[in-house]
Amino acid sequence: MYPAAFEVTKARTLDEALAKLADLGDDGRVLAGGQSLIPMMKLRVAAPTHLVDINEIPDLDGIKQVNGHMSVGALARHADVVRADVANHTVAAAAPWVADPVVRNRGTMCGSIAHCDPEGDWNSVMLAVRAQVVATSSSGERVIPIDEFVKDFFTNSLQEGEMVTEVRVPNYAGAGGGDYLKLERKIGDYATVAVAIHLDLAGDGTIAQAGVALTAVNHVNTRASDAEAILVGNAPSEELFAAAADAAAAAADPVSDIRGPAEYKRDVVRVFTRRGLASALAKAQD
Amino acid sequence: MTTLQEPATSPEIGGIGHSVKRQEDDRFIQGGGTYVDDVVLPNMAHMAILASPFAHAEIKSIDTAAAAAVPGVIAVVTGELLAEHNLAWMPTLSGDTQAVLATDKVRFQGQEVAAVIAEDPYVARDAVLLIDVDYEPLAPITSPQQGLEPDAPIIRTDKEDQTDNVVYDWEAGDEAATDAAFAQAVNVVELETFYPRSHPAPLETCAVVADLNPITGKATIYLTSQAPHAHRTLFALVAGLPEQNIRIISPDIGGGFGNKVPIYPGYVVATAASLLLGRPVKWVQTRTENLLTTGFARDYHMKGALALDADGRITAMRAEILSDQGAFFADAQPSKFKAGLVHICTGSYDMGAAHVKARGVYTNKAPGGVAYRCSFRVTEASYLIERLADNAAHQIGMDPAAFRMLNFIKPEQFPYESATGFVYDSGDYHTALQKVLDEVDYENLRKEQEDARAEGRYLGIGIASFTEVVGAGPSRDYDIIGLKMFDSAELRIHPTGKAILKLGVKTQGQGHETTFAQIVAEELGIPSTDIAVQEGDTDNTPYGLGTYASRSTPVGGAATAIIARKLRDKARLIAAHLLEANPDDLEWEPGRFFVKGSPDQGSTIQEIAFAAYTNHPEGMEAGLEGVHYYDPPNMTFPFGSYLVVVEVDPETGTWKVDRMVALDDCGVRINPMIVEGQIHGGLTEGFAKSNMQWLTFDEDGNCIGSNFMDYLVPTAYETPKFELLETVTPSPHHPIGAKGVGESPTVGSPAAYVNAVIDALRPFGVTTLDMPILPDRVWAAVKAAD
């Protein structure tokens, strides 16, 4: 597979990268792990003329606890997340499902989030846990809630000259639990269907906050708001979870393709939501 | 590692039965292999091919001006240009013709339309995109059923006598006797099933470096070729080059599986370009080109039926087949057998009559059909009968294992003539299946299955007891476009007692460099590590038909044993001369002749070899070298019994393999470790096809599966754990009793996996599912039962 001709700038510092991106405007493209961008270029689906390689920039690879959230830097690889001691159950459950071990050694969580591939796993996780994305340009920093950041099919809300430097996953307020259930055909496969589940319980055991988000069943990763609304404020029960699962399935509008008909995918959303809520609850109560 | 044989040689000699480490692995493990893409010649140009985006379209015009103007482009080649040299079409291995570069119309998506030769591969790919082709799309035919409709457009408008889309009609067996048996049947079991198209997807794609020296006229062609000698002859016939000037070098091959048996248009274009330009030209396929255009497998629509008597005995079998051949009939298979060896479909069962009817149909898909470890379509045959056997058992309320035991050909019936005309050389099917049943404690396993169902867990047990037919083949019946399917071995024992063995077959990972050295070690007592095995260079190896259809050991291995024995006969005479004894008074032990009764009076094979060049008897030719061409008296018939246990999640439709117990009987095992490696690979590929792998097309003829995101190849992660067993029933006619094993596990295992999943779902009333058993298919089958 042979990409079209392109140029690369290897940035040594964040400032250098931001200056180059500002300079290039529309022609510039960040190269992080290259695990989505390079395959697209080789298939000639993408033909950027100039890549700004951020891999040599120091101090961007951190995964750390700050001010009530987990901060994941732009160069933290999927594999780093797998290995890290992650308190958030949804993130911890999803990490080993992303791609395969080889891809995880290069691909980054922030790159995946920026990429906005509706079949990508991380944006559903981030929707469920209500993460925030930090966008940086040569003129400063913006903190963008994930719902605003994930704009459309392969489209984020970054502006020209901006790059993602960090993503923030809030800590649980109470007893928290979560899960990520993914149907894939083999390791390294994108999801046929996946569901991210997040529960934060109040002191009385009722559900204070719920996150249900869906992968690969809409043109973007989708929050199942109706399912969340059914859950919040109520005591967990099998009937409640079944009702939420039905609502989650209703939020899925998948296409019929080689991975199965739409009705099938929707039904798996239902099954996964029900199972995921049960296991998230078990973790929260553990 | 289990082995039932006691090796006759010491580990130092490393003859038959020793798991000698693979000699080739030193270079492969250290990145020292040489593949075609590693071949770099001075002044070499690079080629890229323009692929048709349409499955079926008329070519109105091709404008190459923009491509030709790209700096670095040397030439743009079209079918029109090739036609001037009579090279626009080429013969296939099935006696059909195939377009090299399309001139009139394109007949499948990905078909080769034009080529760019450039100074580097990137420029070539850039320029290819600038070739402007004006297509007039035509209605595509994407299935054989569609191709047979009365108003279907004719795909092969290039062939004068072709008035429909039928490629061939072929039959075997006795129709009248079969009808009579069915008329008397107490039960008739029927199955309609589709064995989907798949692709062997070798990790190394197909490639060529063609180097035609304009001064000497010598054509040196580095080629990913499983059959270099046959390819040399074809190049001579296609390109009109004198055969003595053609040298095919097939270096290390990164997986073949039948994908590298045919000749592909790219090879011909690169060769023609090298001839016209007087420069070496390299072409290495992209993954997409490999998946879209090269030898695929299966795409077989099958209807089968068994006639049963009151006791559940099979009295007859019927099979009706519709084969999707793609746009050109390019199966690499024996010319007498248009549908391959699918008439082995009576399998391991004794029955009085059988009838097989097969029809091949042109469609707007890539040509091919017998790649991917299928033993010339034994895979399809075995799948059909083993699915039918399970269904028959369930239909008459008998256990599937008991049903097989009742119907197996009995050991004393061998050699057994099947209803479709094969003579099975040997077998012991009852022992094989019994060993597998004992291994899993079958009765208890069935009880576990019952208990699990009571808890709402769905376990399934699937069996397949296959019979293979390999080792093509006897020259009276087997040829590929006229070339008889013998094979050859040339053995040269050097003065210092080391040897080089040259073969007409060609390894692609099977471990020939180790295995064939072990055969020589067995016969002559020369340590296997002292023997170099050379294959793939047609200037330096004897003629042979190549490696595919599990034929190397049955044919090339036999040739090796026989030439070694001939040299041993000569060695006896030399030893007699050295020992001043009568040749008849000498006795052989591995590596040494000695005088009967005086074991310390002897000559080692190394001493004899030295004497052959320094002190040979008067009146005898010097040297210790020879060549043998082996024409097998019969095919060999490996067999086995596989048992799979799966658990199905009926809510999501996913299933996983809990156990896979595989017993293979491939006769004598030369290197048990290598045999087990072959079995592991084949069982993995069988799993792939049952679980995830298929090459499918949309209604416009677009191939869904043109890269590894859509065409799935399992990794170690999803591949089940295999538990291997063996029995050894030597082939009575093969010099060392070996039978070939490369394809048995891909032939036998798919039905075992599928039978297991269906078995799990029987409580839902499911009686059939087609491969790959995708989760949505399971889900739909369960839903349909609700």
Ligand SMILES: Cc1cc2nc3c(=O)[nH]c(=O)nc-3n(C[C@H](O)[C@H](O)[C@H](O)COP(=O)(O)OP(=O)(O)OC[C@H]3O[C@@H](n4cnc5c(N)ncnc54)[C@H](O)[C@@H]3O)c2cc1C
């Ligand atoms: C075989 C294979 C299997 C895969 N399977 C999965 C899977 O199962 N699930 C899954 O979710 N993903 C999967 N992926 C994709 C993988 O997760 C990628 O790593 C991820 O999508 C992109 O991260 P990256 O760092 O590689 O980004 P790159 O490929 O470098 O970039 C992707 C895009 O994001 C932009 N970008 C990257 N970083 C930034 C940044 N910091 N700021 C702004 N823009 C940025 C780039 O410009 C580009 O447009 C798979 C990839 C492969 C090759």
